[in-house]
Amino acid sequence: MPRSFYITTPLYYVNDRPHIGSAYTTLIADIIALYHRMTGDDVFFLTGTDEHGQKVQQAAEKNGISPREHCDIYAARFKELWSYFGLSFDDFIRTTEDRHVRVVQTVLQSLFDKGEIYKDTYEGWYSVADELFISDKDHEEGRYRDVRRISETNYYFRMSAYQERLIGHIEAHPDFIRPANRRNEILGFLRQPLKDLCISRPKERLAWGIELPFDKDYVTYVWFDALLNYITAPGYLSDDAKFAAYWPAVHMIGKDILTTHCVYWPTMLMAAGIPLPKTVFAHGWWTSEGQKMSKSLGNFIDLETIRGYCESVGKDAYRYFMAKEGPLFSDSDFSRERFYQTYNADLANDFGNLVNRIFKLIAKYFDGRIPEAGEPGEDELAMMEASVQCRETVLAELEELNVNAVAAAVIAYVTSINRYLEKTEPWKLAKTDLAGTGKVLYAALASLRFSAALLYPLLPEKMTEFFGMLNTKEAPGHIVQWQDLKSGTPLGEMKALFPRFDMQLLEKS
């Protein structure tokens, strides 16, 4: 019986354009999903779009179309990007879908019946121009215009009732919020009394939302709408067996939505009697060329910029860089120079050149056929053992969701193959001992194949190409045994998988 594994990205707000942030979260979630599939896990990978709210309503009005049409257009942008990268998600949920509306309304009604939701009147400062309530502090600072004191009646969720239970859960489950610094942030946050959560908006102020089942004059606002999708998609209230198989999830998110996922969401689930997520992993943000990304600075990494990188050295290279150098635990800088340096060092020099060396040697001395393994000597056994070690490291780091360390571990193994060749010097050995040369080249190719298999989730297109070149008719995406390489197979035609990027091109632009 395979283990099940459920991983999610946030649902991206349709009005925001995809950029390096959303691309990063989604790419690493895909990578983690592929690794889990590789180990034989039954994976469910979810992404989607968050489509309700005032901004959507306003944008649609402005363009003279219905909110629904507006969402269709904008959701397509995300779908397009994900299909460009060939991502492997199993479901793409949109919060405007019927299946989701049904879950939201059912959960809300049930919480209302249990007394978890109550009606109350809030009085505060309201900015007419911006159409939102602002805090006393914002008002003092005078940032908003056209501010009036008004009161509004809304529905509230008794979040405060769950404060102690939540703290207990976080303390008892070190894996619940990660990395550890984010966990501390939340625990710090929870040292202050937790307030109840306002979960509605009167329809006169916001029409584009899910109607409260117990009050036709209101729609639900943000939280129940945008978070419950995580249980809608795997079949909550619609497919019990599926839901039981996959829930609880691992949520990959950016640090900007930490509180919603680590406080609002778990307390909502507690109230509804649903188990909490296994892990909420909040990664950091990319900076760009050493500075915070901003449109005015001109360093904003948008869709077009991403495509530019992909076109220059390939989508896989971009994906690889995201994983290897990305801001998993703290912020990380994306610079053109660093991007291409990493590409050259790891992919062109270490891996790509190694493919070339081994293929050409086999072509020259063995007519392009995979040589006999022979009796492995000390060095060959060492490579075999190192492969087992490498796999264990990869799987251990995968448990930690540390794709950064996963990539580093495999590249370290690739480096050891280059070192093995320097030590055994098959190009010299061939002059005196052809059988010995065969043994060396077999070991080198076996090691290379092994590393390619482990690199597959990071570089799916290129490693598929590699296995095509290997011509062993095996489907990529599985863990392989070092010694399972079949001798005698004629290798396919060799292509340069990662042509070196000329760093001088950087100077020019």
Added chain:
RNA sequence: GGCGAAGUAGCUCAGUUGGUUAGAGCAGCGGAAUCAUAAUCCGCGUGUCCGGGGUUCGAAUCCCUGCUUCGCUACCA
């Protein structure tokens, strides 16, 4: 303001409960080699481990203090 994190080689960072000459990757320099995508392999860092004070036989690692950077401080991603 309050709470918290961090400041280690040019860059990105490791450095377990204080203990022998402070490490890795990348970049740089030198060499070897030539099977290979000027790739690979080997070698090379006298770094005030942010400053100052203290505890200790001994501190990057503990305590105090100063400086700097950053995060959180909810119902606006």
